[in-house]
Amino acid sequence: MNLLERYLQAVGQYLPVKGKDDTLAELRANLMAEIESREEELGRPLNEAETSSVLAQHGRPVIVASRYLPQQSLIGPGLFPLYWFTLIKSFPLVVLAYTVAQVANLIFGGGSAGIGAAIGHFPYVAFTFWGVVTLGFAVFEFAQGRFFEPIKWSQPWDPRELKDLTPEPKGKSFASRVADLIVSVLMIGWLLAVPNHPYLVLGPGASLNRLSLGLTPDWHVFYWQIIGLLVLMLPVKATALFVAEKWRKGLDLTAQAIGILVLVVLVQARSYLVPLRDGSNMPSLANLAQVNYSVNLGFKIVLAVCVVKFLWDIWEAITGSRRNAAGFVGVF
Amino acid sequence: MNIAIQTELFDSLRLELRRGCLVLAVLAQLRVEHYGYTLRKALADQGLEIEESTLYPLLRRLETQGLLTSEWREEEKRNKRFYRLSAAGAEIFEKLLAEWNGINESLHRILKDEKERVTL
Numbered sequence: 001m002n003l004l005e006r007y008l009q010a011v012g013q014y015l016p017v018k019g020k021d022d023t024l025a026e027l028r029a030n031l032m033a034e035i036e037s038r039e040e041e042l043g044r045p046l047n048e049a050e051t052s053s054v055l056a057q058h059g060r061p062v063i064v065a066s067r068y069l070p071q072q073s074l075i076g077p078g079l080f081p082l083y084w085f086t087l088i089k090s091f092p093l094v095v096l097a098y099t100v101a102q103v104a105n106l107i108f109g110g111g112s113a114g115i116g117a118a119i120g121h122f123p124y125v126a127f128t129f130w131g132v133v134t135l136g137f138a139v140f141e142f143a144q145g146r147f148f149e150p151i152k153w154s155q156p157w158d159p160r161e162l163k164d165l166t167p168e169p170k171g172k173s174f175a176s177r178v179a180d181l182i183v184s185v186l187m188i189g190w191l192l193a194v195p196n197h198p199y200l201v202l203g204p205g206a207s208l209n210r211l212s213l214g215l216t217p218d219w220h221v222f223y224w225q226i227i228g229l230l231v232l233m234l235p236v237k238a239t240a241l242f243v244a245e246k247w248r249k250g251l252d253l254t255a256q257a258i259g260i261l262v263l264v265v266l267v268q269a270r271s272y273l274v275p276l277r278d279g280s281n282m283p284s285l286a287n288l289a290q291v292n293y294s295v296n297l298g299f300k301i302v303l304a305v306c307v308v309k310f311l312w313d314i315w316e317a318i319t320g321s322r323r324n325a326a327g328f329v330g331v332f
Numbered sequence: 333m334n335i336a337i338q339t340e341l342f343d344s345l346r347l348e349l350r351r352g353c354l355v356l357a358v359l360a361q362l363r364v365e366h367y368g369y370t371l372r373k374a375l376a377d378q379g380l381e382i383e384e385s386t387l388y389p390l391l392r393r394l395e396t397q398g399l400l401t402s403e404w405r406e407e408e409k410r411n412k413r414f415y416r417l418s419a420a421g422a423e424i425f426e427k428l429l430a431e432w433n434g435i436n437e438s439l440h441r442i443l444k445d446e447k448e449r450v451t452l
Contacts, residue, residue: 023392025404025411025413026368026388026413027388029367029368029369029410029411029412029413030367030368030369030384030388031384032410033367033368033369033370033412034369034384037369037373057384058384058385059383059384059385063385064385067385067386067388067389068388068389068392071393
């Protein structure tokens with residue numbers, strides 16, 4: 001019987017104090033009955049190995065004790081679908097908010113840590129988000145039924161109150177794509193004309209020499225990079241006119257990415273206008289620095305908006321292709 | 333399907349199927365008073381084997397839910413906890429039994445229809 005008592009002691013270690021003695025007394029009575037029944041069959045007392053076999057068959061102490069514990073779950077089956085839905089639907093918004101914050105930090109705060117650190121930090125943000133949502137739902141699960149009525153999913157509801165079908169978003173029309181291509185060609189032509197006709201950038205004042213401003217020498221460095229990128233964009237846009245719809249989204253995203261690279265080149269320039277040596281109406285250097293800063297800031301803002309839009313379009317393309325693959329049509 | 337996955341899936345579905353049936357069987361058996369060990373023996377004699385570690389906690393749960401009543405009593409010089417169906421338990425048992433019979437009959441009809449289609 002020493003083995004039985006040791007077994008009960010082991011089970012008792014995992015039981016809550018309340019009701020522990022009662023549970024162990026019942027378990028002892030049942031196991032004793034089992035052992036006595038075997039002894040009756042054999043016509044002799046069980047030896048240690050046979051008693052051990054009865055107890056082993058009954059189960060490991062921790063498992064046996066766990067079955068006597070009240071059934072608990074951090075988030076129960078009634079609330080779990082809502083919890084899962086919240087996680088799935090909120091996660092893209094967390095990614096978006098984090099991206100905006102990091103892009104803003106890189107641009108305006110001069111974030112020295114860089115993009116790698118921003119990406120590396122994201123798992124902590126995602127983990128914190130998951131923890132906060134889980135904790136919120138766990139608290140709600142604990143409180144419902146104790147402090148307020150639990151949610152009843154069986155309550156009557158009216159399917160006619162469901163929102164209308166969302167129309168499937170239409171892509172760009174053919175005419176709009178042709179116009180876009182023509183504008184892109186004209187823009188390249190305009191840029192190619194700028195070195196010989198600075199007034200195209202600085203305005204009529206440049207030709208009249210009223211302004212003692214000129215383009216920074218850096219301009220010649222990034223000028224050809226921009227021209228190259230814009231020329232690269234032309235075949236992408238032209239191809240999008242003739243390919244099947246499913247490829248157009250990819251080409252549009254490629255064109256968007258090239259556009260972002262153009263902005264990156266412009267942002268990296270930092271200085272755009274410089275005073276001319278022989279200018280009589282030379283503005284103060286402080287004012288000029290302010291102008292350069294403002295132009296650079298403008299490009300940074302446009303870059304930030306374009307990056308966010310680009311990420312959003314990628315997300316849309318991914319979720320859209322999944323919906324189409326699953327046979328959904330503009331339901332979400 | 334991989335055999336290991338198939339076995340695991342079968343065990344999981346079997347467990348799910350048995351879970352409800354066990355409650356019904358225990359309630360049915362406890363129309364007559366039993367303590368844990370004799371209840372398990374009685375069910376096993378009827379062809380329904382239940383592990384002790386499953387049955388004894390189940391009795392506690394059903395008692396907490398008000399479906400069973402219990403009392404400690406001495407029998408053969410040893411204190412034992414005897415369980416019996418409560419009034420509320422008897423009422424719910426009748427409803428569950430009707431539900432079970434309904435499911436059983438439907439399943440039989442479905443299987444019979446299937447059998448007839450195959451033989452035609």
